[in-house]
Amino acid sequence: MSNIYFARFFKIIVFFMALTGVAQMPIFKRYYISDLPGLGWLADFYLTNKIHYALAAVLIFMVMYLATEYILTKRNSMKLSRCGVVRAALFALIIFTGVFRVIKNLPYVTMDPFTVMMIDWTHLVFAMLLGIVALMALIRGKSSYFEEGGNILKGKSY
């Protein structure tokens, strides 16, 4: 897959992860969003949770692929921008806390209630922060993850 398609696919995955993540809160039905034609599925907690899980597997695959490639070949030639560092760190934290959410949902795992709450809250807070940072980066026209040169997520040459 060429880099431009990889980048677009990545963005689509992140969008649907955010959508299905927000759908875990009981708000789409309350605010009639799931009443809109084609959006009824957003009110199905089990379905949106399964989609969130499936997309998480794809996202983790893509992130690890990018990270491996970056560390092995481009770490010295391409420097992450400040906004890129923040977003990469937030992605890492979201994935980390998300994996813990998956683990705590396994039938043979029981974590103490306070730990469960902290996992849930941090996952939510980091996701909200990423949304804010990404929006700010978009508005300020600084959506590149790198200081200069190519952008691993924009499909330019390295």
Place this chain on the structure above:
Amino acid sequence: MKLKKTGISRRNFLKGLGVGSAAALLPSVAPSVVSAATSDSEELMTLLDISKCTGCGECVQGCSDVNETKYPDPIKPYPEMYPASRAKPEDWTDKRDVDDRLTPYNWLYIQTAEVEYNGESYEINIPRRCLHCQNPPCANLCPWGAAAKQKNGIVRIFENVCLGGAKCRAVCPWHIPQRQTGVGLYLRLLPKFAGNGVMYKCDRCYNRINEGKLPACVEVCPESVQTIGPRSEILAKAHELVKKNGWFIYGEDENGGTNTVYVSPVPFDILNGAVEKGAGKPGLQAVADSMADEEKLATAIAIAPFAGIAAGIIKVGRYLSSSKKENDNE
């Protein structure tokens, strides 16, 4: 936490969390729980031999007496919520005495089924309350961490954290938790736009268990319908009754396994057809494991990082070998 008595300040809220955390670190069951067979290493299970239940209601009254201090005590009027057509208040404060269904003020009620089976007539009474699933979807899917299972198998909703979104009720196969508007944390956050109170259900008298006492419904039952103890022992006892009497069991595998088993001389599908069902009145239908698909998808998530690293290494390998070829050609 009762809003009327204490208010929910940030300090109280954090204090509540601290207490919850500390409580969670306590041994899950004190060794002196009356059932001699309790242990810290196993989840607690209850067995209900419904052939013994006469429907006297002592368990309902006992539950109410013991848990009254945990019941909601909201202050009226409740804040208006938007959109009003969807975010409707659920107010049970004027119906505190309702005992023929589950409510925020009634965590246990008795169903009755009059049935014929094998040419015999039966009147079966079934005490109903939260079954305390082994892998509870209410706790797994709460986006806010307000519900969780303790190490001793008790599934609780933390009233000082719950926003009353009622997702737990939606995802529970029996729709057990019940909502009371006008109480809880949502009043301190966005009362008009998010939340709608607190969800309530049986917490299996977790505080009494921690003190080494029996849950009230178990203790007060004059017919000894209920037995509580480590899951393996209770299951063995249930299977013994089933085998000896040719009875039927419910709860062992429902929703992937619960920590409540009912044994009955009448098959549960017949009882399910005979009991009154509806809001606050759960059925006795067969229930598949709600979280089974998530478990399978968890495997994909476990594999994903390694697959990603492998794909990255392959890509880098190809990149390096093509660079080498270009250099060789030059």
